[in-house]
Amino acid sequence: AQSVTQPDIHITVSEGASLELRCNYSYGATPYLFWYVQSPGQGLQLLLKYFSGDTLVQGIKGFEAEFKRSQSSFNLRKPSVHWSDAAEYFCAVGPRGAQKLVFGQGTRLTINP
């Protein structure tokens, strides 16, 4: 069965600190992986995506993610967080073409001043 696990429901970091959000997936075929961000009461915005090529992917707002096939992981990182990064983050997996995406439960990020 296809699934995405985000082990951390809630993470708190200080402004300026580094960030890593974990994502593990189970998918039978070659996965198409996404990270989205959601501000409260809003829709989802794409941060970055990976299908093939360089396993380190750069996204918007200074985020990057690394695909590790051997670990079935696609962790999201940012070297230095800003207060505006406080939001909920979702990892998703699907086929090429991004139909029928499967989403993780989300990780809520809080930033301490």
Add this chain to the structure above:
Amino acid sequence: DGGITQSPKYLFRKEGQNVTLSCEQNLNHDAMYWYRQDPGQGLRLIYYSQIVNDFQKGDIAEGYSVSREKKESFPLTVTSAQKNPTAFYLCASNSPLGTGITDTQYFGPGTRLTVL
């Protein structure tokens, strides 16, 4: 500006009533999707449509219905058969196949439905 609009932003319904949520896109996307979001459960797929006049059930279609009469529009009806309809509903679209592929799903701003 191209994008996806959902209306209304907030919707209140009495138990036993059907209600229809609107989703319109002007991105010329072929495929459209409806998701339900509950706290701590991520997004779950209700219905999706890859082409006009065709749609498929997602993982939690019971108590919901859709239509796709126009490429731009994909309304979702929450029927009285849906036992726990209070949730945040998100619409998305992309063009996963054929020419001009836009594989990324783009999302609307959502509709929050509350059953009183």
